[in-house]
Amino acid sequence: MPGLFDPYTLKGITLRNRLAVSPMCQYMAREGLVTDWHLPHYTSLARGGAGLVVVEATAVSPEGRITPGDLGLWSDAHVQGLAAVARSIADAGAVPGIQLGHAGRKAGCTPPWEGGAPLPKADPAHWEPIAPSALPLIAEQPHLPRAMTGADIRRVQQDFVDAAQRTHDAGFQWLELHFAHGFLAQSFLSKHFNARDDAYGGSLENRARFLVETVAAVRQVWPASLPLTARLGVLEFDGDDGMNLAESIEVLAHLKAAGLDLVDVGIGFSTLSPVPWAPNMLVPVAERVRRETGLPVATSWLITDAKEADGFVRKGQLDLVMFARRFLDNPHWTQQAARALDLPKPSWVLPSPYAYWLENWATP
Numbered sequence: 001m002p003g004l005f006d007p008y009t010l011k012g013i014t015l016r017n018r019l020a021v022s023p024m025c026q027y028m029a030r031e032g033l034v035t036d037w038h039l040p041h042y043t044s045l046a047r048g049g050a051g052l053v054v055v056e057a058t059a060v061s062p063e064g065r066i067t068p069g070d071l072g073l074w075s076d077a078h079v080q081g082l083a084a085v086a087r088s089i090a091d092a093g094a095v096p097g098i099q100l101g102h103a104g105r106k107a108g109c110t111p112p113w114e115g116g117a118p119l120p121k122a123d124p125a126h127w128e129p130i131a132p133s134a135l136p137l138i139a140e141q142p143h144l145p146r147a148m149t150g151a152d153i154r155r156v157q158q159d160f161v162d163a164a165q166r167t168h169d170a171g172f173q174w175l176e177l178h179f180a181h182g183f184l185a186q187s188f189l190s191k192h193f194n195a196r197d198d199a200y201g202g203s204l205e206n207r208a209r210f211l212v213e214t215v216a217a218v219r220q221v222w223p224a225s226l227p228l229t230a231r232l233g234v235l236e237f238d239g240d241d242g243m244n245l246a247e248s249i250e251v252l253a254h255l256k257a258a259g260l261d262l263v264d265v266g267i268g269f270s271t272l273s274p275v276p277w278a279p280n281m282l283v284p285v286a287e288r289v290r291r292e293t294g295l296p297v298a299t300s301w302l303i304t305d306a307k308e309a310d311g312f313v314r315k316g317q318l319d320l321v322m323f324a325r326r327f328l329d330n331p332h333w334t335q336q337a338a339r340a341l342d343l344p345k346p347s348w349v350l351p352s353p354y355a356y357w358l359e360n361w362a363t364p
């Protein structure tokens with residue numbers, strides 16, 4: 001079985017290794033546009049040697065932003081800046097990916113380092129979030145999201161399709177739909193936050209309808225040769241995870257039939273239930289998803305050790321390993337992973353101008 005540093009081919013794309021930079025919100029955009037922050041940020045991550053770099057959650061519409069600082073692809077004006085990012089990631093030898101999402105009821109907040117609370121209604125940047133149902137995330141929340149009409153659902157699905165088309169126009173080769181973290185798609189699936197009585201609420205089939213229809217619609221415009229993936233929250237830590245995981249596996253069968261190529265196994269975060277954080281906590285869950293759906297899987301959350309990650313791949317538990325804070329801490333962490341796994345010439349996971357001097361001269 002291949003290991004962490006073996007290439008990975010999915011549809012018409014081959015990654016140089018199984019290490020992926022997980023999408024990590026930077027909240028440094030303006031009106032959804034790339035700023036001076038993004039190109040150096042993503043270029044340095046790509047030059048670090050990972051096989052795949054997934055650009056942060058990028059909103060398919062203005063009201064789908066988590067914060068006013070989210071990147072967006074809701075207009076053609078957003079393509080040029082992101083095209084430069086995709087090009088730079090590819091020039092560094094990584095495959096450029098991006099995560100498209102809509103934050104639903106969790107939209108319209110300040111960045112975590114400013115508290116992460118919903119913007120006050122009096123704030124000129126404030127907008128009214130939309131969601132499957134007018135249910136608050138927390139009981140004492142000052143304002144409720146607006147319940148989506150059928151027209152809203154169709155518009156947002158078209159927003160996903162249009163943003164996917166722009167994603168391809170920008171030169172990205174890997175697309176991840178954000179179906180996790182209590183954002184819009186996850187909240188359609190959630191028993192806690194979907195109280196609809198139309199075809200998008202009630203039964204599992206109805207609660208999954210938005211997700212299945214969106215994958216099918218995006219698949220129509222996203223080239224068949226390029227991986228179409230989704231991050232899906234399969235656990236909620238709400239005391240009902242036997243059912244949550246079983247339902248997620250059932251939904252994934254339908255998403256696979258609609259054209260999904262890989263699932264990035266995540267957490268639902270539909271409620272504020274405490275999470276029993278532990279190293280590598282989702283790996284066994286991802287393994288079960290892989291076995292029972294037949295879909296290739298990636299996962300993340302507290303995977304920090306190269307030898308353990310290599311083992312997850314060699315044992316057929318994971319196909320890709322998503323690292324987030326490891327790469328924020330050190331964009332060149334892939335080199336440390338290569339050293340830990342005794343790869344020959346480990347510095348050569350980095351570009352030549354770095355690798356030559358790191359590898360060919362005795363270091364004291």
Ligand SMILES: CCCCN1C=C(C(N)=O)CCC1
Binds near residue numbers: 025057066181182269
């Ligand atoms: C409830 C989500 C916890 C982790 N985060 C995920 C984000 C995301 N875009 O998926 C944004 C920052 C926090």
